[in-house]
Amino acid sequence: MSQELKDLKEEAKELGIQFSVNIGAEKLKAKIAEHCAKLETEKTDDDKFNTLRQEAKELGVTILKSDDINSLSAKIEKAYKTSENSDPIIINTSTELSDAATSHLTPAEIKQIRVNKLAKKMEERARRTAVVTIVDNDQRVNNQTTTCSVECCNNYFDLGRITLPLNVPVEVSVGHIGVLKEIMIPQHILDQKTKLASVTTRRRYSVSYESLANPNDE
Secondary structure, eight states: OOHHHHHHHHHHHHTTOOOOTTOOHHHHHHHHHHHHHHHHHHHHHHHHHHHHHHHHHHHTOOOOTTOOHHHHHHHHHHHHHHHHHHOHHHHTHHHHHHHTTOTTSOHHHHHHHHHHHHHHHHHHHHHOEEEEEEEEOOTTTTTTOOEEEEEEEOSSOEEEEEEEESSSEEEEEHHHHHHHHHOEEEEEEEOTTTOOEEEEEEESEEEEEEEESOGGGO
């Protein structure tokens, strides 16, 4: 065994890469390069996700443990679109401030005012209530559970943790309903052709509305 191959095997072990005993130097080099590229991609994704988390916090968006880059990006985009459609004053905040003899404000201060306006609007919506019936779709436990717990909070407001009854109408804040609707659980599906099971996700709770404070909140 050449010294180069020995060094490559040592490096692969340190990186946690599995390889066969008879692997050649070129193949092992390729494995190491592929592994390092994957690590770099994961680091980039982590940086992007952390940036999105910070932006979501500034907007008052609820972040779940199950959120990934795609779902969090969609939430942020939805928050901006909601603010644009419901409160045009927020969108023009930067212009209004500069036109109102407040040029001493920095861009960061202007942005913070905009974020605070949006957060206040989102809190107002989150505190509205609706009468709903909640059904647990988790077949592993839904024949035993009669209640569910849900918490709605972020950097700007906290609606607290509450326990709600299942399968009966109950009045709940729109914020808590939103969190319930985003809880996902794994679901195993059997492929009839291959007879192999695959895992997907589905919403844990189904929410049907008996009455709604504002139809736009649904």
